[in-house]
Amino acid sequence: MLLDMILNKYPAQEDSLIEILLEFQDAKSSHFISEAEVKQIASYLQISEAKVCSVISFYTFFRTEQKGQHIIQVCRGVPCHVTADINIVKIIEKELGIKVDETTENKKFTLEYTSCLGLCDKAPVMRIDDKIYTNLTENKIKAILAEYRVYN
Amino acid sequence: MKEMKVISKRFDKVNPLSIQDYINTNGYTFLKKAIKMERISIIEEVEASYLRGRGGAGFPTHIKMMGLAKETSMPKYIICNADEGEPGNFKDRAILEKDPYAVIEGMTIVAYATGATKGYVYIRGEYLEALKIMKHCIQEATENNLLGNNILGEKFNFTLEVRSGAGSYVCGEEFALIESIEGKPGRTRIKPPFPTQKGVFNQPTMISNVETFANIPFIIEIGGKEYHKIGTPSSTGTKLLSLSGNIKNPGVYEVPFGVTIRAVIEELGGGTLNNRKIKMIQLGGSCGPIIPEYMLDMIIDYERFEEFESKTGSGAIIVMDDRSDIFDILMNTVLFFEHESCGKCVPCREGHVQLLKIIDKFVKRTASSKDLDSLESLARVMHQTSLCGLGQSSPTSIISTIRFFRDEYLDRIDHPASN
Ligand SMILES: Cc1cc2nc3c(=O)[nH]c(=O)nc-3n(C[C@H](O)[C@H](O)[C@H](O)COP(=O)(O)O)c2cc1C
Ligand code: SF4
Ligand code: FES
Numbered sequence: 367m368l369l370d371m372i373l374n375k376y377p378a379q380e381d382s383l384i385e386i387l388l389e390f391q392d393a394k395s396s397h398f399i400s401e402a403e404v405k406q407i408a409s410y411l412q413i414s415e416a417k418v419c420s421v422i423s424f425y426t427f428f429r430t431e432q433k434g435q436h437i438i439q440v441c442r443g444v445p446c447h448v449t450a451d452i453n454i455v456k457i458i459e460k461e462l463g464i465k466v467d468e469t470t471e472n473k474k475f476t477l478e479y480t481s482c483l484g485l486c487d488k489a490p491v492m493r494i495d496d497k498i499y500t501n502l503t504e505n506k507i508k509a510i511l512a513e514y515r516v517y518n
Numbered sequence: 519m520k521e522m523k524v525i526s527k528r529f530d531k532v533n534p535l536s537i538q539d540y541i542n543t544n545g546y547t548f549l550k551k552a553i554k555m556e557r558i559s560i561i562e563e564v565e566a567s568y569l570r571g572r573g574g575a576g577f578p579t580h581i582k583m584m585g586l587a588k589e590t591s592m593p594k595y596i597i598c599n600a601d602e603g604e605p606g607n608f609k610d611r612a613i614l615e616k617d618p619y620a621v622i623e624g625m626t627i628v629a630y631a632t633g634a635t636k637g638y639v640y641i642r643g644e645y646l647e648a649l650k651i652m653k654h655c656i657q658e659a660t661e662n663n664l665l666g667n668n669i670l671g672e673k674f675n676f677t678l679e680v681r682s683g684a685g686s687y688v689c690g691e692e693f694a695l696i697e698s699i700e701g702k703p704g705r706t707r708i709k710p711p712f713p714t715q716k717g718v719f720n721q722p723t724m725i726s727n728v729e730t731f732a733n734i735p736f737i738i739e740i741g742g743k744e745y746h747k748i749g750t751p752s753s754t755g756t757k758l759l760s761l762s763g764n765i766k767n768p769g770v771y772e773v774p775f776g777v778t779i780r781a782v783i784e785e786l787g788g789g790t791l792n793n794r795k796i797k798m799i800q801l802g803g804s805c806g807p808i809i810p811e812y813m814l815d816m817i818i819d820y821e822r823f824e825e826f827e828s829k830t831g832s833g834a835i836i837v838m839d840d841r842s843d844i845f846d847i848l849m850n851t852v853l854f855f856e857h858e859s860c861g862k863c864v865p866c867r868e869g870h871v872q873l874l875k876i877i878d879k880f881v882k883r884t885a886s887s888k889d890l891d892s893l894e895s896l897a898r899v900m901h902q903t904s905l906c907g908l909g910q911s912s913p914t915s916i917i918s919t920i921r922f923f924r925d926e927y928l929d930r931i932d933h934p935a936s937n
């Protein structure tokens with residue numbers, strides 16, 4: 367199983383926890399960590415489940431429920447905010463028919479905000495999964511979304 | 519004005535992944551030099567250079583090095599803070615992606631000088647490329663006997679490991695970062711003891727910024743005295759600046775300390791887009807002050823920045839032209855900190871919620887002069903009583919705009935929304 371495989375790569379010490387969670391969540395196709403998996407990780411590291419849960423809830427990267435197949439994150443750092451002549455979130459909301467923090471009915475997209483992605487010199491910026499899109503314009507956003515809707 | 523490329527000299531000139539490229543461009547020459555020096559003289563060179571930390575606060579680096587060197591409890595650790603979560607900062611990403619071996623060499627020299635045997639590079643989880651590059655480079659360095667056991671044939675062991683953040687801004691704070699490396703939620707600890715006394719796994723630890731470490735090989739190259747001649751007496755050397763916002767040529771630029779903000783914006787950044795008027799700039803990122811156009815002749819220097827009582831020294835300059843609205847920016851900034859607060863102390867946890875309520879009144883033009891007083895005193899209390907730098911510096915944008923843009927606050931009070 368995937369989790370067993372990943373666990374075996376790490377020493378059974380508490381300081382492996384975040385690395386394990388990151389690698390596992392990334393590798394798992396539904397990109398979230400279930401209760402059963404929390405149990406298994408806790409028992410491998412010999413720490414309490416509460417400890418694992420406190421880490422999962424502290425760090426924004428970790429998810430405990432299934433999100434859309436693609437996660438769209440729009441940067442709302444000040445540099446992106448002041449360079450955007452368009453309201454990026456509004457455009458995406460309109461295109462997909464969802465609001466921020468919602469998932470489309472077909473479970474294809476989840477829309478979220480993110481803090482600065484460190485690409486402020488190419489603002490405005492958004493991220494879809496691991497891919498970054500810079501210097502956004504209204505047409506560019508629509509074209510990118512169209513590509514995901516048709517091909518991915 | 520031209521850039522002074524010392525830390526950025528290899529940017530876009532070498533293949534950052536190639537250790538051979540690095541070595542061919544003088545890389546590792548200064549580790550080789552340092553390893554033949556007395557450990558204490560390395561620290562003295564850094565002292566003579568008066569290098570100050572590039573993570574924001576500008577603390578003298580040699581004091582931390584000496585602090586670590588004099589500890590006897592083994593093992594001792596070194597951490598490179600590559601969390602760079604402050605909105606508007608991207609200079610550490612540039613170093614990590616374009617000259618990663620310089621950071622590794624700098625850390626190795628510091629490890630040698632202080633007796634540390636293990637190091638971590640803590641990179642924010644959003645920096646996927648930098649994470650990949652750093653892991654690769656550490657492996658290459660290890661295979662070339664530049665990390666690991668008996669480095670360069672000397673009795674000197676030092677290993678490096680990359681750790682990834684997981685989307686928490688407060689983990690850039692040194693003790694929050696240490697907790698995170700230990701696999702815990704990133705909540706700060708009460709100081710003292712300081713990290714050099716009891717840091718990661720309760721062992722002596724020195725934690726410094728990416729750019730700080732990248733300066734070390736250069737100090738060994740030219741010597742502390744020569745280094746001290748660059749910049750200003752209180753702020754020596756060069757600074758990488760992250761220039762963003764309403765500007766023609768945003769990007770990372772390296773300048774000696776002492777140049778004016780205006781020169782950077784106009785001569786390196788090419789001025790604003792469409793030559794619009796600058797309304798304000800934010801210095802350092804979201805935790806920094808918002809200052810008006812007429813202050814752009816201020817020089818870049820830690821001493822000047824200290825006036826704002828905030829961690830302004832990371833080198834972000836966010837330019838905002840005359841279309842920007844102060845209250846819109848404040849709302850954005852405070853929302854960010856409210857979201858990132860770790861919740862450990864009351865002034866920060868509760869303070870942000872209250873700040874948002876009052877700022878919203880200014881946005882909606884329903885604020886009274888009493889609200890302005892409350893805003894100001896709340897911001898002061900948070901600044902003075904919060905447990906860590908997040909709550910202490912988050913109100914800086916408010917305190918600075920009340921000082922420099924008071925008219926705009928009063929205008930909103932005097933001209934309420936009509937309904
Ligand atoms: C909320 C918060 C976030 C911080 N984020 C960073 C960061 O991303 N990178 C950094 O180098 N320092 C950051 N710092 C400063 C560190 O606590 C620490 O002072 C710094 O890493 C020391 O390195 P230096 O002496 O080389 O500047 C942050 C501080 C606070 C309070
Ligand atoms: S100031 Fe904020 S982030 Fe820092 S310890 Fe207090 S609650 Fe946590
Ligand atoms: S503010 Fe959007 S990438 Fe920095």
